[in-house]
Amino acid sequence: MGKWIGQHIFDLVARLRSDVYLDDISTGTIASGSNLGLDSNNKIVKAALTSHDAVTLAGTPDYITISGQEITRNAIDLTADVTGTLPVANGGTGASSLTDNAILLGNSTSAIEASSHLSYHTPGTNQDFLKIGDSSTTTAGITSDNSAQLNITVEGSTGTNAAGNDITFLAGLSTGNAAGGDFIFRSSPSGSSGSSVNIGTEVAKIDNVGNLQIDGGLTVGSTSFVNNSGVIQVANQSNITGVGTISSGTWQGTAIASAYIADDAVTFAKASGVTPNIFGNVIKVLPSDFVTNDDGGVTKFGIGYVDSSGTSYGMKPTNANTELYAFVSIPEGMTATHVDIYAKQNRDIEVFEIQINANTMVSKGTGTSNTTLDITDVAATSTNLLALKITTTATSDRVFGAAVTIA
Numbered sequence: 001m002g003k004w005i006g007q008h009i010f011d012l013v014a015r016l017r018s019d020v021y022l023d024d025i026s027t028g029t030i031a032s033g034s035n036l037g038l039d040s041n042n043k044i045v046k047a048a049l050t051s052h053d054a055v056t057l058a059g060t061p062d063y064i065t066i067s068g069q070e071i072t073r074n075a076i077d078l079t080a081d082v083t084g085t086l087p088v089a090n091g092g093t094g095a096s097s098l099t100d101n102a103i104l105l106g107n108s109t110s111a112i113e114a115s116s117h118l119s120y121h122t123p124g125t126n127q128d129f130l131k132i133g134d135s136s137t138t139t140a141g142i143t144s145d146n147s148a149q150l151n152i153t154v155e156g157s158t159g160t161n162a163a164g165n166d167i168t169f170l171a172g173l174s175t176g177n178a179a180g181g182d183f184i185f186r187s188s189p190s191g192s193s194g195s196s197v198n199i200g201t202e203v204a205k206i207d208n209v210g211n212l213q214i215d216g217g218l219t220v221g222s223t224s225f226v227n228n229s230g231v232i233q234v235a236n237q238s239n240i241t242g243v244g245t246i247s248s249g250t251w252q253g254t255a256i257a258s259a260y261i262a263d264d265a266v267t268f269a270k271a272s273g274v275t276p277n278i279f280g281n282v283i284k285v286l287p288s289d290f291v292t293n294d295d296g297g298v299t300k301f302g303i304g305y306v307d308s309s310g311t312s313y314g315m316k317p318t319n320a321n322t323e324l325y326a327f328v329s330i331p332e333g334m335t336a337t338h339v340d341i342y343a344k345q346n347r348d349i350e351v352f353e354i355q356i357n358a359n360t361m362v363s364k365g366t367g368t369s370n371t372t373l374d375i376t377d378v379a380a381t382s383t384n385l386l387a388l389k390i391t392t393t394a395t396s397d398r399v400f401g402a403a404v405t406i407a
Contacts, residue, residue, distance in 0.1 A: 019044075063077065085111075099114040118131070119131045179207075182205055184202055185205065204216075214228075217233075283328055283403065287401050289402075291303060312398070314344055314400050315400070318395065319395065323390065329386075330386065335379040337374070338373060339351050340405075342402065343369040344398035345369070347391050350363060350367075
């Protein structure tokens with residue numbers, strides 16, 4: 001059925017055998033899937049149809065499959081579907097193999113490095129160690145960054161009444177008769193104002209046999225016990241009263257009561273009074289202790305005591321050719337260090353170490369009477385003693401006595 005709208009429109013099916021042109025065609029969108037359109041001359045044309053071979057998949061990986069017109073993406077099997085080495089930039093290691101027990105280290109965009117200087121070490125069952133260095137290493141260490149505090153911690157135990165585990169420090173083990181390594185502690189003393197890092201110096205050391213050396217003082221609790229010169233600092237305590245300083249082996253405090261001296265200890269305090277000739281640290285040699293040698297002849301033995309005060313007083317040799325000797329026993333545990341022989345004249349003297357069971361005489365020093373002689377120290381033994389000699393040269397010589405200093 002046709003409708004008149006100012007033009008002839010026929011509601012009929014028309015079949016045109018030649019080209020059809022349309023004038024004044026408005027622009028618009030061709031419906032999806034349409035195959036008709038206008039060319040540049042507004043002629044109605046049919047789009048050319050093209051065809052292609054069926055789509056197929058090539059290759060062995062199966063993470064992509066196709067069925068008809070449907071392509072399916074499956075999960076990638078990294079073992080079967082991936083080959084080659086994945087670079088670091090793509091999230092890989094950049095390496096095709098890694099050294100056993102080596103610790104991995106980043107290397108910028110290059111392959112991860114399995115360092116030969118840092119590895120995991122298992123010397124025994126359930127023993128886990130981090131090993132630093134190899135056969136070429138001379139120094140190894142653990143350092144914190146940014147001056148941060150460095151802690152080495154044993155994790156706390158768990159469970160009821162569980163004991164904590166130890167931290168063991170083991171210095172280098174030696175071979176043969178060589179000494180093992182020491183434990184050395186270093187820090188830096190304060191320097192001048194500034195931002196420069198001070199040099200670390202040794203402040204303490206424990207050697208391979210356990211001897212401890214501390215360059216500073218030692219404080220026990222809140223009490224300074226030893227200063228940095230090694231001098232004991234003892235504060236007054238309930239059972240200790242600081243009364244002075246012990247120096248050069250001489251006690252300078254109050255007298256020690258005999259009740260606190262061991263029975264087998266040899267002391268000047270015990271010797272005084274028991275041996276009348278000892279006073280303090282001096283053995284007194286009496287005038288009667290001197291005898292003559294045989295240089296004056298067999299008929300001139302003997303010595304006389306002049307008992308009048310004045311220039312004639314003292315022990316008198318009976319012959320100008322004789323020398324006078326005195327013999328002194330050194331108390332057990334003591335050492336003779338100095339000798340004084342007192343006489344009217346300054347005469348040559350000499351001190352010998354002799355034995356009660358031998359015929360030896362070993363000189364320990366020579367000097368002059370009335371002047372202290374520092375002899376070679378003679379420690380007491382079960383058989384030795386001192387022989388004190390003064391060389392008198394005239395019968396007018398006089399000897400008063402002698403003193404032996406012991407320590």
